[in-house]
Amino acid sequence: MTPKRMMLAFMALGVLLPLAACGTAESTSSGFRKNYVVARSALEGGEYGQANRQYARLMSSAGPFLPRIQLEYAHSLLRAGNxxxxxxxxxxxxxxxxxxxxxxxxxxxxxxxxxxxxxxxxxxxxxxxxxxxxxxxxxxxxxxxxxxxxxxxxxxxxxxxxxxxxxxxx
Incomplete structure (x- = not known):
């Protein structure tokens, strides 16, 4: 595993663990989680345009996860050459x-x-x-x-x- 992938994996773990604790009955939480997974997968898969769009959308509903989403968005912008x-x-x-x-x-x-x-x-x-x-x-x-x-x-x-x-x- 490359250093970049390792850092990304640790960052994902930091977000997914608290997200996993959220109740699945709440559609907002479930929708956020689904959109986060899409953004994260796009980032890890090198699809930076898609990742950037997803992270930008997530920021308005990120709540306490906003700093993490912003960091991953900044990282995605970096990888996209922005x-x-x-x-x-x-x-x-x-x-x-x-x-x-x-x-x-x-x-x-x-x-x-x-x-x-x-x-x-x-x-x-x-x-x-x-x-x-x-x-x-x-x-x-x-x-x-x-x-x-x-x-x-x-x-x-x-x-x-x-x-x-x-x-x-x-």
């Missing part, structure tokens, strides 16, 4: 939450900023690229120092090292 939107959403989530939830959102934001930096550099926009990479590096450092358990296989640390190499070359 880096600016993913960074914006994840950074806002990081500031609005604390602890591991804030760090998880910050990791998504840092990854999106890294990708934005690489895009800017590829377009010859050195200053913009450097700015995004520095932002990504600082965010990734914060995640790794405060919540190293979010990087059990070292993929975040590997991304941080890649960012450092790129910045040194600028």
């Amino acid at each position: 880096y600016a939107q993913a960074a914006q959403m994840a950074e806002a989530m990081s500031m609005a939450s604390d602890g591991a939830a804030s760090a998880a959102a910050l990791a998504v934001a840092a990854t999106a900023r890294h990708e934005l930096g690489l895009e800017a550099l590829a377009e010859g926009k050195t200053q913009a690229g450097k700015m995004h990479l520095e932002h990504a590096q600082a965010s990734m450092a914060q995640v790794l120092s405060t919540h190293p358990e979010l990087d059990p296989l070292g993929s975040l640390a590997g991304r941080q090292a890649s960012i450092a190499v790129r910045l040194k070359a600028l």
Whole structure:
């Protein structure tokens, strides 16, 4: 299982366990659960457009699950290549939450900023690229120092090292 899939599986478990405790007699709960499974399956299956649409619909009825749905939506935006939107959403989530939830959102934001930096550099926009990479590096450092358990296989640390190499070359 890849690090991305492992992180997704843990995130899904965090949502599905509380959802499983909801009474199945309530059609709202059942409908939410069904739509969540569709969104989650689309995300895991690489169908990011469908996942983005489903997560966007879920947010209005997510109730106490809203932070989790927003995080998965930001992750889906990231995987779809909507880096600016993913960074914006994840950074806002990081500031609005604390602890591991804030760090998880910050990791998504840092990854999106890294990708934005690489895009800017590829377009010859050195200053913009450097700015995004520095932002990504600082965010990734914060995640790794405060919540190293979010990087059990070292993929975040590997991304941080890649960012450092790129910045040194600028």
